Amino acid sequence: MTTRIFLASTLYGTATLAAALDADCFGPADRRILVVCNNTATPETTAPVDELPGFERLRERFDDVVSWNEAVSPFHPGGWAPRPDDVPLWERHLRLLWDLGEDAVELAVESIQVNPALAVCQIFTGAPVTVYADGLMSYGPTRSKIDPLVGTRIDRLLHLDLVPGLRPVLLTEFGVVPQLVPTDAFLKVLAELADTGEALPDLPAEPALLLGQYLSALDILTAEEEEALHVRMLRGAVALGHTRVVFKPHPSAPARWSRALEQEAGKLGAELTVLATPVLAEVLYQRIRPALVVGCFSTALLTASALYGLPVARTGTGALLERLTPYENSNRVPVTIVDALLPDLAVLAGGAAVTAEQGRDAVPGSPAARGGDTAAEALGELVRAVSYAMQPKIYPGLRPAAERYLAAHLGTHARRYFKRRRLTALALPGGVPQQLAFIPRNATVRRVARRARSLGRAAGR
Helix, strand or coil: CEEEEEEECCHHHHHHHHHHHHCCCCCCCCEEEEEECCCCCCHHHCCCHHHCCCHHHHHCCCCEEEEHHHHHCCCCCCCCCCCHHHHHHHHHHHHHHCCCCCCEEEEEECCCCCCCHHHHHHHCCCCCEEEEECCHHHHCCCCCCCCHHHHCCEEEEEEECCCCCCCCCCCHHHCCEEEEECHHHHHHHHHHCCCCCCCCCCCCCCCEEEECCCHHHHCCCCHHHHHHHHHHHHHHHHHCCCCEEEEECCCCCCCHHHHHHHHHHHHHCCEEEECCCCCCHHHHHHHHCCCEEEECCCHHHHHHHHHCCCCEEECCHHHHHHHCCCCCCCCHHHHHHHHHHCCEHHHHHCCCCCCHHHHCCCCCCCHHHHCHHHHHHHHHHHHHHHHHHHCCCCCHHHHHHHHHHHHHHCCCHHHHHCCHHHHHHCCCCCCCCHHHCCHHHCHHHHHHHHHHHHHHHHHHC
C-alpha cells in the first residue's frame, strides 16, 4: 500500500495541489491524506484551511483531512521540529494517529526550507518528496542550506506558470527539475471556487481592487508605513479615475487600517468597500472582474495579469528593495520580479487611465520592457544574478552569470536590485571602483581594515 501525504497551509496552495492531481502530475496512490497546517502567529484566533470558504470544493480530491496543529499540540507548527533522537518515536506516533500502518509514504510539501514541511520530511525518513510552490518565491534561491538527507530525496518542483518563460532557481543545487502545473487545470479549479464567497457584501462591478499583505507582521515595514502604503494605493487608483474601490486586507491585518482607508476615501470622494470575509483574490477576479488590481508584491498580482489578463500596478517595491534585510531575505526575488515586470502606480497615475496592455507592461528600463521571449530571458538573467548575490555559498555556479549581468547592466534600471556593500563583499562588479577591486579579495587589506574599525570603536568609547 502507498499513502501520499500532502501538506498545505493556504487555500491557494490547496488549489494548486488540486490542479496538479486533476492534471495527473502525481502517480497512483492507494490513499491521499491532506495535512492542513495553520502557521499564523496565533493559530487559535484564525480559521484553518479546512474551514475557509471553498475548501469543500477541493476536499473531494483527498481521502482524509487531518490537522498538523493537533498532531504537534501544544507546540506552534512553525517553530517546532523533532529532536534527532525522537524521529523514530514521532514516525510511530503519526503512523498510529493517521492510521498509516506499514504503508509506503510519499510526501508533497511546500516551503521545504522551514517547518512544518521540513519537520514532516525529517520524520518520514526515506520518503520521496515532491515540493510544490504556490507563489513567486520558487523563482528565487533556497533560503538556507538543506540537509542532504532531505534535499537528495526531492525529485521535482511543481509550480504555476506565473511568469511565462522564467525557470525557478529553488532547489537547483540538488538538481531538482521544475515541472509546470498546467494553467488550464489551475484555472478550472479556481472556477469551481468562483461562487463560494456567499458571505461577501454586494460589490461594485469592475472596481479597482487593492491587495493588502500585512508586511509589518514580517518586520518588513512598520504598521504606520504599511498603513500609508495602502493609502497611496487608494490615492493612485482614484487618480486614475477609479471611483469604486474594493480593499482586500490580509486576514490577520488590524481593523484600524480599514478605518484609515475609509477616512481617506471620504476625502477623495471614492466609494470604498472593505472585505471582512477571507476569500481568494482569484475568486474576486471572476466575480467582479476588476478594472485594475493594485498591490505591493503579492503573488495575486501575477495571477491577475498572467492568468486572467487583468490590468495591474504595483507600489512600494522601490522602498522594499532598500529596506529588506538581510539581503538574503527570501522576499527579495518576489519583490524584484514584481518591480521589474509590472508598472508603477505612481507613473501610471501621472498619465492616462491604465489599459490591460499597459497593466502588463513594465516601467522603462526594466527587463520586461524588452517584450516577448527577450523579456523572459532578461528577467531570468536578473533573477539568477540576484539569487547568487543572496546565496553565493549555495549557488557558486551562478557567479559567472552574475558577473556578466552586473558588468552589462549596472548603469541601467537593474542597479536598484543590488546593494553596493553586498557587491563589494562578494567582489562583484559595481561594488567598488575597478582600480580597487582587488581589496575584497586581499586578506591583508581586509585584516588591516578590521583592525582600524576596532581601534575606531575603542577610541569612540
